[in-house]
Amino acid sequence: MKKLVFLLFFILISCTQSYIVTRVVDGDTLVIETGEKIRLICINTPEKGEEGFEEAKQFLTDLVLNKNVILEKDITNKDKYGRLLRYVYLDGVFVNKEIFQKRYAKMFRYEPDIKRCGEIEGLI
Numbered sequence: 001m002k003k004l005v006f007l008l009f010f011i012l013i014s015c016t017q018s019y020i021v022t023r024v025v026d027g028d029t030l031v032i033e034t035g036e037k038i039r040l041i042c043i044n045t046p047e048k049g050e051e052g053f054e055e056a057k058q059f060l061t062d063l064v065l066n067k068n069v070i071l072e073k074d075i076t077n078k079d080k081y082g083r084l085l086r087y088v089y090l091d092g093v094f095v096n097k098e099i100f101q102k103r104y105a106k107m108f109r110y111e112p113d114i115k116r117c118g119e120i121e122g123l124i
Helices: 002-014 053-064 095-101 117-121
Strands: 018-026 029-032 037-040 042-044 068-078 084-090 106-108
Touching: 018 053, 037 095, 042 095, 042 117, 053 084, 053 095, 084 095, 095 117, 106 117
Parallel strands: 037 084
Antiparallel strands: 018 029, 018 068, 029 037, 042 106, 068 084
């Protein structure tokens, strides 16, 4: 079963475009080469001035800055701030999940974009 999931993941990646991350705004928001802001789905990191903000931002920066990422859309395209809502992958690493598992983020279920929230929490 794991091999099938792995194969499907690479089929998905081969059908999508990768983007270079040019800036990290905070622990759950980044900017890609097109200038678009990406808000990572299902997680929430501390805001500027809150405890843990710098650590979360630095973790995401170290992970994705100047690297190619694959973006996956759920249901909603953009949030009320105009950011693209996406799941982010880097060299087979599910970035949203990695940030949560390293305890830089809390779960943030915001309907209807919850397709991979269970996977991020480790429930699936």
